[in-house]
Amino acid sequence: MLRVSEALALVFEHAAPLPVVDRPLEASLGRWLADDVWADADQPPFDKALVDGYAVRAEDLADLPRRLLVVESILAGHPPTRPLAAGEAAEITTGAPLPPNADAVVMHERTDRHGDFVAIRPQEIRSGLNRLPRGRVYREGDRLLAGGVVLTPSRLGLLAAVGSAVVRVVDRPRVAIVPTGDELVDFRETPGPGRIRNSNALMLEALAAGRGVETWTSPILPDEPEALREGLRRALESDVVLAIGGVSAGSKDLVPGTLRDLGVREVFHKVRLKPGKPLWFGVGPDREGRPPALVFGLPGNPLSGLVNFRIFVAPALDVLDGRPARAAGVVPAHSAGRLEHRSDLETYLPARIVGEPHGPAMPTIEPVDWSGSADLMAVVRADGFLVLPDRETVVEPGEIVGFLPLH
Known part of the structure; x- marks a missing residue:
C-alpha cells in the first residue's frame, strides 16, 4: 500500500487547473482571477470632500475668525458651477467634488452660519x-x-x-457525489431491517459546497452492475466524482470494476491510512476542453469518507480551482496525555482542544472516545484529528503531535 504522502503526490500529478472562462462579476465570488485588472480612471476622479461642511481656500484663513461669502451649495453627484474667488466658500456634502481653487473643507461643527455668510471659528486650517x-x-x-x-x-x-x-476566472469545479449500497435508504426515510440512512452523501455535499464548488448528488445506486454503470457514467461528466461505498474487497464491492469498464484508469487502491484505507483513485477518460475527471472511491463509513475528503479531495479541489498544490493543513499541537500507537497505518483520531482554544499559539489536544470509523458522534464532539505516524510510536504528555482541524 502507498503511504499517505505518496498517494497525495499521485493525486496532485493528475490534477490540473480548470479552464479560464468569462463570468459576470456578481457570480465570481471565491473564483481565482485569471488576468490582471487595470484602473480605467483616477480614483477619486475629482478632489472630493471627506466631511459635510464648507469648501474654502486655506490661504483666505490665515487669520481667524473670518467670515466668508457662501456662493453655492454642492451636493454629492453634482459638479460645482464655478471656482472660488478670494473670500468665498461653498457649502458641500461628503463625497461631493470641490470647486476649483478650493483646497480644504471645514466641518459644519466648526463654523457658524449667518445668512449668506459663514463664520470660521479659530482652528488649524491647512491645505x-x-x-x-x-x-x-x-x-x-x-x-x-x-x-x-x-x-x-x-x-x-x-x-x-x-x-x-x-471577469476572466478559473472555472468553478463540478463535483458529483454518488452513494452506493443496497443497505442505504434516503435520510428522510425510516430504515427497515438491516438498512441504514444515507448520511455520507449529505455530509460530503456540505464539505464540497463549503469550498464554493457546484455539487450534484446522485440517487442511491444499488449494488447492481447496470445501475452502477448508468449512475457513474453520468457522474463522469463532472470534474470530480466521489463514489461512496463498494470499494473494498467484498463480493458486492463493484465500483472499481464498473469504473474501469467506463474507461476510468486506476491510479491506486488502498492507502496506509486509518480510517480510510480502502480509498480508490482513478482518472476518467479525456474530455474536450476540460481535464479528465478525478474519481475517488470512498469507503462507506462516515469517518473514512471525511478523512479521505480532508486529505485527498480538498487539496485536489484547490488545484482545480487554480490554487497551489499543497497538503491538508496539519498543524503542531501538544498531546494532553500519553498515547501508545501500535500500527503501521497513518492514523487520524477524532480529538478535541482542551483548555482555552484561543489562548496559546499551539493548542493542547486529546482524543475523544470513539467506536471506529462509523462513529459520527465522535466527530461531532471533536475539533479535528490527532495525527499519528504510520509506525509504532509512544507519545508522552506535552509532546508535539500533528493536528488536522475539521475545517
Whole structure:
C-alpha cells in the first residue's frame, strides 16, 4: 500500500487547473482571477470632500475668525458651477467634488452660519484638510489586481468600481457525489431491517459546497452492475466524482470494476491510512476542453469518507480551482496525555482542544472516545484529528503531535 504522502503526490500529478472562462462579476465570488485588472480612471476622479461642511481656500484663513461669502451649495453627484474667488466658500456634502481653487473643507461643527455668510471659528486650517485629492486611491492605468488572486467581497467591490462587469476566472469545479449500497435508504426515510440512512452523501455535499464548488448528488445506486454503470457514467461528466461505498474487497464491492469498464484508469487502491484505507483513485477518460475527471472511491463509513475528503479531495479541489498544490493543513499541537500507537497505518483520531482554544499559539489536544470509523458522534464532539505516524510510536504528555482541524 502507498503511504499517505505518496498517494497525495499521485493525486496532485493528475490534477490540473480548470479552464479560464468569462463570468459576470456578481457570480465570481471565491473564483481565482485569471488576468490582471487595470484602473480605467483616477480614483477619486475629482478632489472630493471627506466631511459635510464648507469648501474654502486655506490661504483666505490665515487669520481667524473670518467670515466668508457662501456662493453655492454642492451636493454629492453634482459638479460645482464655478471656482472660488478670494473670500468665498461653498457649502458641500461628503463625497461631493470641490470647486476649483478650493483646497480644504471645514466641518459644519466648526463654523457658524449667518445668512449668506459663514463664520470660521479659530482652528488649524491647512491645505488638504478634509479633502481627498484626485487620484489619491489609484491613478488611471495602475494595476489594481494581479491575476492569480481569489476574488473576495472587497475585491469584487474594487472591480465593480472600475466597471469590470465581466471577469476572466478559473472555472468553478463540478463535483458529483454518488452513494452506493443496497443497505442505504434516503435520510428522510425510516430504515427497515438491516438498512441504514444515507448520511455520507449529505455530509460530503456540505464539505464540497463549503469550498464554493457546484455539487450534484446522485440517487442511491444499488449494488447492481447496470445501475452502477448508468449512475457513474453520468457522474463522469463532472470534474470530480466521489463514489461512496463498494470499494473494498467484498463480493458486492463493484465500483472499481464498473469504473474501469467506463474507461476510468486506476491510479491506486488502498492507502496506509486509518480510517480510510480502502480509498480508490482513478482518472476518467479525456474530455474536450476540460481535464479528465478525478474519481475517488470512498469507503462507506462516515469517518473514512471525511478523512479521505480532508486529505485527498480538498487539496485536489484547490488545484482545480487554480490554487497551489499543497497538503491538508496539519498543524503542531501538544498531546494532553500519553498515547501508545501500535500500527503501521497513518492514523487520524477524532480529538478535541482542551483548555482555552484561543489562548496559546499551539493548542493542547486529546482524543475523544470513539467506536471506529462509523462513529459520527465522535466527530461531532471533536475539533479535528490527532495525527499519528504510520509506525509504532509512544507519545508522552506535552509532546508535539500533528493536528488536522475539521475545517
